[in-house]
Amino acid sequence: MTYRMKQRALNRGVALALAAIAYTSGDGLLQLVAPAKAAEPPAAAQAAQPAAESLTLEYHNPVWDGYLADPQVLKTGGEYYAYGTGPAHEGRHFPVLRSKDFVHWEFVGNALETPVEPKMEAFWAPEVAERDGRYYLYYAGDYKLRVAVADHPAGPYRDAGKLLFPDEPFSIDAHPFHDPQTGAWWLFFAKDFLDQRVGTALAVAPLGDDMISIAGPAQTVLRAHADWQIYQRNREMYGRTFDAWHTVEGPFVVLHDGRYYCFYSGGNWQTPGYGVGFATADKAAGPYADTANLEGPTVLKSIPGKLIGPGHNSVVLGPDGRTHFIVYHSWNDDRTKRQMCLDPLQWTSDGPRAFQPSRGTKRIALPLRDAAQ
Numbered sequence: 144m145t146y147r148m149k150q151r152a153l154n155r156g157v158a159l160a161l162a163a164i165a166y167t168s169g170d171g172l173l174q175l176v177a178p179a180k181a182a183e184p185p186a187a188a189q190a191a192q193p194a195a196e197s198l199t200l201e202y203h204n205p206v207w208d209g210y211l212a213d214p215q216v217l218k219t220g221g222e223y224y225a226y227g228t229g230p231a232h233e234g235r236h237f238p239v240l241r242s243k244d245f246v247h248w249e250f251v252g253n254a255l256e257t258p259v260e261p262k263m264e265a266f267w268a269p270e271v272a273e274r275d276g277r278y279y280l281y282y283a284g285d286y287k288l289r290v291a292v293a294d295h296p297a298g299p300y301r302d303a304g305k306l307l308f309p310d311e312p313f314s315i316d317a318h319p320f321h322d323p324q325t326g327a328w329w330l331f332f333a334k335d336f337l338d339q340r341v342g343t344a345l346a347v348a349p350l351g352d353d354m355i356s357i358a359g360p361a362q363t364v365l366r367a368h369a370d371w372q373i374y375q376r377n378r379e380m381y382g383r384t385f386d387a388w389h390t391v392e393g394p395f396v397v398l399h400d401g402r403y404y405c406f407y408s409g410g411n412w413q414t415p416g417y418g419v420g421f422a423t424a425d426k427a428a429g430p431y432a433d434t435a436n437l438e439g440p441t442v443l444k445s446i447p448g449k450l451i452g453p454g455h456n457s458v459v460l461g462p463d464g465r466t467h468f469i470v471y472h473s474w475n476d477d478r479t480k481r482q483m484c485l486d487p488l489q490w491t492s493d494g495p496r497a498f499q500p501s502r503g504t505k506r507i508a509l510p511l512r513d514a515a516q
Contacts, residue, residue: 214472223241224271226239278296281317290305319354342389343374345392404494418454446500453473467488486498490514496514
């Protein structure tokens with residue numbers, strides 16, 4: 144073999160070796176990349192199944208040190224945006240985080256411009272939907288649902304000037320859902336029920352084509368059905384004292400393997416008893432049934448020394464495009480801040496489960512296999 148031929152062989156070997164090893168990008172995200180394969184004959188290429196890209200995420204829960212409760216993550220324009228309940232900033236409400244890699248999150252300001260009218264004091268639980276290049280932020284202002292509109296995911300969002308459910312004395316935790324099977328838009332939310340297991344529970348109504356109006360009557364999605372969902376005993380509400388006030392809130396719907404999963408949070412958000420359960424249905428609007436969370440929340444709950452009061456979640460696909468992540472808040476050790484955390488969601492024969500949820504440094508190999516595989 145000539146010197147030139149030897150040099151070419153050596154260069155090829157080095158290139159293949161470099162392609163096969165893991166590398167760390169400049170921002171600290173560790174990625175594992177499989178080496179490129181040589182071209183296969185046409186027949187073999189047709190029979191071969193493409194291998195899934197492997198990726199390892201290293202990140203830290205909480206992903207941001209500030210106060211951000213009730214978190215929702217939206218992927219748009221190749222970036223991730225997170226929205227949540229938090230302190231006002233420069234005349235706006237709802238902190239917004241942005242990430243290019245799902246690991247490093249930066250605060251980019253608050254989303255909602257303070258409406259001039261009506262004057263409101265409480266701003267809760269935003270969630271954003273994108274449609275035809277516009278962004279719609281649904282939120283509770285003084286415990287009644289409203290919507291604001293923007294041309295950019297980070298805002299500024301301007302209130303549309305209307306109540307979504309003017310006849311409801313209490314409506315919070317809006318979740319806009321686009322049904323991939325029918326193309327319909329729905330708005331899930333939480334409202335109060337004063338019969339049976341009294342308290343806050345879930346309902347849904349069709350969204351109008353303009354995304355800022357309701358196109359039909361609301362129907363019940365899920366009522367409280369277990370003692371772990373008790374918010375407070377002997378609670379005074381609506382001029383009465385109820386022996387037990389229940390809370391089922393924070394709906395978020397995911398279509399998985401032909402079934403609709405409605406995630407929800409139950410109990411008192413201020414306590415370690417708060418957690419995430421789920422109900423299932425064959426259609427987006429239900430009827431939903433929950434038989435898996437009768438004794439307690441099965442998706443996510445407090446873990447001594449690891450998590451306090453986790454809940455009010457959203458779900459988003461991770462950077463591998465295959466693994467769902469549950470995005471939720473949990474309390475810091477001093478219980479002075481609810482902060483955004485994220486962990487993979489594993490689909491099991493018993494339903495979805497947060498995979499090894501905790502605070503602290505995380506290292507996750509993707510894609511994460513379902514437990515049934």
